[in-house]
Amino acid sequence: MSNSTALVRRSYDPTAVAVIGPFQNKFVEVVRAANPADAPNDDNTSDLVVVRLTAKGNQALFELCHTHDQKEVWCFPSYEFVIHKDSITASQVKTGRPSYVNAILIASRGLPQRTRCTKNSRWVFAEDVRVPGYWGGACAGCKWRDGAASCSYADKNEAKYIPPSMVPAPRLAIEELED
Ligand SMILES: [Zn+2]
Numbered sequence: 001m002s003n004s005t006a007l008v009r010r011s012y013d014p015t016a017v018a019v020i021g022p023f024q025n026k027f028v029e030v031v032r033a034a035n036p037a038d039a040p041n042d043d044n045t046s047d048l049v050v051v052r053l054t055a056k057g058n059q060a061l062f063e064l065c066h067t068h069d070q071k072e073v074w075c076f077p078s079y080e081f082v083i084h085k086d087s088i089t090a091s092q093v094k095t096g097r098p099s100y101v102n103a104i105l106i107a108s109r110g111l112p113q114r115t116r117c118t119k120n121s122r123w124v125f126a127e128d129v130r131v132p133g134y135w136g137g138a139c140a141g142c143k144w145r146d147g148a149a150s151c152s153y154a155d156k157n158e159a160k161y162i163p164p165s166m167v168p169a170p171r172l173a174i175e176e177l178e179d
Pocket of ligand 1: 117118143
């Protein structure tokens with residue numbers, strides 16, 4: 001485990017984010033412009049923003065979760081994360097591409113690391129954030145472009161991260177059907 005190198009973040013409740021208002025149908029809500037300290041490993045800080053998943057974005061992310069690991073990590077606490085402005089589009093999310101889904105799960109649920117991943121392209125994610133024991137331990141930036149195996153953090157034998165709490169998965173209509 002690399003908990004000693006993880007930075008501390010405070011979780012938020014995505015079900016309460018942008019329920020109404022201009023971000024209602026957006027995937028993420030911009031919380032603020034990022035400070036260089038928010039992404040100490042990214043050299044290009046001019047367009048960095050701190051974002052949260054919106055209620056609808058978080059629900060959409062759940063609908064794209066098909067594997068056990070995806071559904072499990074979706075239930076982990078959510079944290080703000082740092083991206084280059086407008087680098088995650090609704091069109092990309094709608095493709096349901098597993099590397100996008102997994103990278104967004106990692107970025108929104110994972111632990112930021114102090115040590116720089118030298119393979120993180122930083123096209124999208126400015127931080128080196130990962131969920132130990134999931135997707136080979138790769139950071140979100142490497143997972144986004146399907147480069148998990150070459151991530152600086154890649155570790156296939158790592159124990160699965162145990163989060164401080166879990167949120168329940170949403171009730172699905174199909175589960176409520178009765179005979
Ligand atoms: Zn990486």
